[in-house]
Amino acid sequence: MEKAGNEELMRRIRELKEEAGATILAHNYQRKEVQEVADFVGDSLELSRKAASVKAKLIVFCGVRFMAETAAIVNPNATVLLPDACAGCPLADMIDENILAEWKKDHPRAKVVCYINSSAAVKAMSDICCTSANAIKIVQRLRGEEVIFIPDENLGRYVSSKTGKKLILYPGFCPTHLVLRPEMLLAMKEKHPNAKTIVHPECRSDVIDLADAALSTSQMLHFAKESDAHEFIVGTEIGLIHRLELENPSKSFYAASSLLVCPNMKRTTLEKVVECIERQRHVIEVPKEIRVGAARAIEEMLVE
Ligand code: CIZ
Numbered sequence: 001m002e003k004a005g006n007e008e009l010m011r012r013i014r015e016l017k018e019e020a021g022a023t024i025l026a027h028n029y030q031r032k033e034v035q036e037v038a039d040f041v042g043d044s045l046e047l048s049r050k051a052a053s054v055k056a057k058l059i060v061f062c063g064v065r066f067m068a069e070t071a072a073i074v075n076p077n078a079t080v081l082l083p084d085a086c087a088g089c090p091l092a093d094m095i096d097e098n099i100l101a102e103w104k105k106d107h108p109r110a111k112v113v114c115y116i117n118s119s120a121a122v123k124a125m126s127d128i129c130c131t132s133a134n135a136i137k138i139v140q141r142l143r144g145e146e147v148i149f150i151p152d153e154n155l156g157r158y159v160s161s162k163t164g165k166k167l168i169l170y171p172g173f174c175p176t177h178l179v180l181r182p183e184m185l186l187a188m189k190e191k192h193p194n195a196k197t198i199v200h201p202e203c204r205s206d207v208i209d210l211a212d213a214a215l216s217t218s219q220m221l222h223f224a225k226e227s228d229a230h231e232f233i234v235g236t237e238i239g240l241i242h243r244l245e246l247e248n249p250s251k252s253f254y255a256a257s258s259l260l261v262c263p264n265m266k267r268t269t270l271e272k273v274v275e276c277i278e279r280q281r282h283v284i285e286v287p288k289e290i291r292v293g294a295a296r297a298i299e300e301m302l303v304e
Contacts, residue, residue, distance in 0.1 A: 124293030
């Protein structure tokens, strides 16, 4: 059978969305064509706020599992579908409830700040969630308290350097951001001497040290718009380049490395979006006893 082209698939998705009364949310790291068919594109913080406020009964979440879980937690009245059931997050999988229970036992007075890249069960055992866009603010709120920061060590180290607060760091990492090495960035800077370098705080600290700024994806979008510079080297998942180019047509963006590709984010295709709506499959379910605890940690973050 001949494969349908993107235009045809996008037309079909719009039709299905209308019939099903669905809203499509997509992360900044999704494929270009998936971002184009979405009702809203953003980072985890923006997407969780959006998921909480949409009126639609059906949310199709184009992202990875922990993000779709977050949507299901903040909006228990909606059915949340994940187009590819295997779109996970290796960073989120680096810690589970048993490991966290051990860490809490070792530091009984510590507050637990958990990065949104974590399972619902881990969120339920944490005091407050954070994303890369608000991690510094969230940790600053806990002034004076001992803090365990899970699971991304690089982000935790960056937050610690910005807040001056010593954090108990967990040794988790994002395999995609970890591929970026200082020598790659130096080579790019040599090739594009007038470019500003922006990297994600999930990158190694020796990479962050070489950059003009360490920023979440929403902060990178803001930075690129506001900056007088015309060229930017971008040290995060390459999916963001699409939005950067779209929103800044007169500026140039260079991926810091062509290896900055999250295979899980790229699992979502237009075909899978069609299939999941047609067959109403890959429903994200969070058991009530976990949902209540995770919702508390997420809401604590959202009050800001
Ligand atoms: O917070 C998010 O969505 C992630 C995973 C990255 C970012 O900076 O947007």
